[in-house]
Amino acid sequence: xxxxxLMEVAERRTPERAYRVAGxxxxxxxxxxxxxxxxxxEVGAAITAGLLVPDVAGPxxxxxxxxxxxxxxxxxxxxxxxxxxxxxDAIDGARHAVSFGACANTGGPYWDAPTVxxxxxxLLPVTVYVPGCPPRPEALIAGLLRLVDETATA
Amino acid sequence: xxxxxxxxxIGLQPSACTSCMICVRECPTWCIELESHTEEVSEPGAxxxxxxxxxxxxxxxxGLCMYCGICVDLCPFDALAWSPGFDHxxxxxxxxxxxINELVNWWxxxxxxxxx
Amino acid sequence: xxxxxxxxxxxxxxxFHGSGCTLFGFLTGVDRGDSVEIIxxxxxxxxxxxxxxxxxxxxxxxxxxxxxxxxxxxxxxRETGEMFGIxxxxxxDARPLLRRAQQGSPPxxxxxxxxxxxxxxxxxxxxxSDDGRRGGNPSRRRQRPAGVPEGFMQDExxxxxxxxxx
Ligand code: SF4
Ligand code: SF4
Numbered sequence: 480x481x482x483x484x485l486m487e488v489a490e491r492r493t494p495e496r497a498y499r500v501a502g503x504x505x506x507x508x509x510x511x512x513x514x515x516x517x518x519x520x521e522v523g524a525a526i527t528a529g530l531l532v533p534d535v536a537g538p539x540x541x542x543x544x545x546x547x548x549x550x551x552x553x554x555x556x557x558x559x560x561x562x563x564x565x566x567x568d569a570i571d572g573a574r575h576a577v578s579f580g581a582c583a584n585t586g587g588p589y590w591d592a593p594t595v596x597x598x599x600x601x602l603l604p605v606t607v608y609v610p611g612c613p614p615r616p617e618a619l620i621a622g623l624l625r626l627v628d629e630t631a632t633a
Numbered sequence: 634x635x636x637x638x639x640x641x642x643i644g645l646q647p648s649a650c651t652s653c654m655i656c657v658r659e660c661p662t663w664c665i666e667l668e669s670h671t672e673e674v675s676e677p678g679a680x681x682x683x684x685x686x687x688x689x690x691x692x693x694x695x696g697l698c699m700y701c702g703i704c705v706d707l708c709p710f711d712a713l714a715w716s717p718g719f720d721h722x723x724x725x726x727x728x729x730x731x732x733i734n735e736l737v738n739w740w741x742x743x744x745x746x747x748x749x
Numbered sequence: 750x751x752x753x754x755x756x757x758x759x760x761x762x763x764x765f766h767g768s769g770c771t772l773f774g775f776l777t778g779v780d781r782g783d784s785v786e787i788i789x790x791x792x793x794x795x796x797x798x799x800x801x802x803x804x805x806x807x808x809x810x811x812x813x814x815x816x817x818x819x820x821x822x823x824x825x826x827r828e829t830g831e832m833f834g835i836x837x838x839x840x841x842d843a844r845p846l847l848r849r850a851q852q853g854s855p856p857x858x859x860x861x862x863x864x865x866x867x868x869x870x871x872x873x874x875x876x877x878s879d880d881g882r883r884g885g886n887p888s889r890r891r892q893r894p895a896g897v898p899e900g901f902m903q904d905e906x907x908x909x910x911x912x913x914x915x
Contacts, residue, residue, distance in 0.1 A: 558847050581662075581699055584726060588699040590662055591865040591896070593856050594847040598696075600726060609722045610642075610695035610729050617635060622722035629724050658873035658892065666872045 498531040500623050513566055515553025518580035518613040522552050525616035546573035548626065549603075552613075554582040554589060555596040567603050575606040575626055580613050587612055606630070637743045639717040640700050644739035645691055649712035652686035656704035656713060664697035665704060666690070691736060695721060696729035716741040750788070750801040758804045759813040762791060765800050766818050769793050776815075776825035778833040780859045783808055785833050791819070806835065808858070814839040832857040866894060867901045 498510050510531070512522050525531045547570045555563055567576065578599050581587025589595040599605060606629055609622035635641070652669035668690040675682040705713045716739040723729050753761045774790030784805045792799035806812055814837040815822040826837040831845045834855035854861040871894040893899070 556847055557849050581697060584696040584729065585694075587697060588662065588701075590697060591863040593853055593861075593864065594849075597865075598726060605726075607722050607724060608696060608726055608729055610698070611719075612698065612700040615635070615639070615641065615719050618641075618719040618722065621720040625722045625724070654873060654875070657875075658894075660873075663869065663872055663894070667875070 498526075498533055500620055501530050501532055510548050510550050511566065511570070513549060513551045513553070513563055515551070515555060515559065516580075516582060518552035518582065518611075521611075521613045521616050522550065522579070522619060525619045528616055530616055530620045546575055546630070548623070549574065549576045550579055550619075551576065551583045551599050552579040554587075555599050555602070556594050557596055558594065560596050560602055563599065564602055575630065576603050577622055577626060578605045578608045579619060579622065580609065580611055582612075584608050584610065635717050635719065637717055637741070638715065639719075640702065640715045641717040641719045642695065642715075642721055642739050643693060643698070643705060643736070644714050644716045644741055645733065645736035646712050646714070646740050647688055647691065647733055647737055649710045650688050650691065650708075651710055651712075652688050653709065655707050655709065659703050659707050661701060661703065662697045662699050664694040666692045666694075688733075690732060692730055692732045693736065694730045696726050714741050750803050752803050755804050755806050755810075755812060758787070758802070759815065761802055762789065762815055763818060765791050765802075769796075770798060770800060771819075773815075773819035773821035773825075774799065776822060776829060778829045778835070778857065780833065780857065781805065782859075785810065785835055787812060787829065787835075789815070789822075789825075809834055811836040811838050813837070814841075816840055831855065834858060862898060862901055863896055866896050871897070 510522075512519060514522060522531075526533075549567055549570065551563060567574070576599070578584050582589060582595070583599050586592070586595050586597040590597060596602065600608075607622050607626045609618050611618050614622075652667060654667060657665045657667050667688070669686045669688050671684050672687050673682040673684050702715065705715055718739055721729070721731075751761065770791040770793050772792040772794045774792055776787065776789040779786040779788065784807050786803055786805045788801065788803045790799060790801050804812070812835065814826055816826060816837075817839070823840065823842060826840050827843055828846055829835070830837050830840070830843055831848055832855055837843065848856070853864065856863075873892060873894060
């Protein structure tokens with residue numbers, strides 16, 4: 480059931496789900512937040528604080544890297560891993576994975592749990608890792624700006 | 634917007650650290666690594682030289698760190714402190730591991746050095 | 750807390766259900782060594798009446814399911830069964846939630862060794878004097894990290910298969 484929900488998220492690439500990063504207006508990204516635990520609240524906080532601004536697609540709106548960012552915020556268990564992979568596979572075009580928080584980075588507080596995936600980079604290529612437990616909303620923005628730098632030099 | 638006391642990142646004051654290993658052993662995620670060696674120092678007036686620990690390396694893996702603050706709370710010498718920095722994303726998991734050079738830079742300005 | 754024999758577990762809770770405690774709070778287990786204690790809580794939806802009921806079954810034992818009385822008990826029984834290695838007879842869906850095949854013994858039993866703690870080197874094992882001056886205090890015992898039983902530390906386990914299956 481959970482992996483179905485992830486699929487739904489991955490397929491709903493409507494303009495309302497695109498964001499611009501405050502302070503970097505040229506950057507337009509579609510963030511698919513795979514919010515699996517407490518870290519997801521910080522992503523919500525970034526949006527309500529205006530750090531991530533919903534993009535109004537239309538003429539005159541600058542286009543940036545125009546990539547889909549799969550933002551994995553929370554604990555990925557081995558049971559849930561196939562669902563995350565399916566969300567990743569459902570993205571067409573340019574895509575980047577951002578690992579947000581200790582659980583997604585390495586397993587974090589659950590590093591010794593037999594059921595938790597020890598970092599989502601075991602499943603898919605991660606472009607940017609954001610440390611924190613949870614990271615603050617500002618750290619998400621810093622991570623996304625880092626993503627722009629990474630992709631610009633790549 | 635971000636308060637000075639925010640738990641953004643952990644700073645280290647190497648001159649205050651005695652390499653006692655308490656933080657390393659109490660860290661729930663085993664994300665602190667410390668290397669040290671001992672040296673004998675003779676102090677003027679002292680009868681025998683005393684043995685001290687010399688810190689060689691101190692690394693925190695912020696990919697694993699669960700920001701619990703146990704290390705900061707338990708350090709008997711106040712050599713660790715929270716700092717509000719948040720811009721520490723990396724392009725590899727290994728890039729989240731930081732050693733003395735970075736940790737000393739994160740020693741918070743609001744926290745006077747215990748050595749002072 | 751009301752402690753009952755395993756034989757009275759279901760009838761006791763069914764009694765509370767019958768008298769209006771139709772709200773299922775939670776159910777979980779506690780590893781007591783040779784046995785597993787199961788604790789459940791049911792409550793009245795419109796009053797402050799609530800009951801905490803406990804029973805004890807042998808490790809790996811069986812208890813009748815409550816999921817026909819309380820639908821909400823299914824999730825808790827499924828999880829408790831998986832995590833403590835016990836069976837709830839009559840539970841309609843007992844598929845494991847988190848564990849996958851070959852993932853070792855039930856994780857919430859104290860006897861379950863967390864493999865990650867054994868295979869990873871504990872940074873706390875190092876001593877400040879690990880620079881060749883080791884032996885300065887021969888009586889000092891090697892430190893052992895929490896959660897790693899004797900005989901399981903990497904150097905202790907050298908040359909024998911301390912971890913099941915490896
Ligand atoms: S904050 Fe907690 S997890 Fe992080 S280094 Fe300190 S003790 Fe370890
Ligand atoms: S607890 Fe403090 S003094 Fe001891 S090793 Fe850690 S940082 Fe150094």
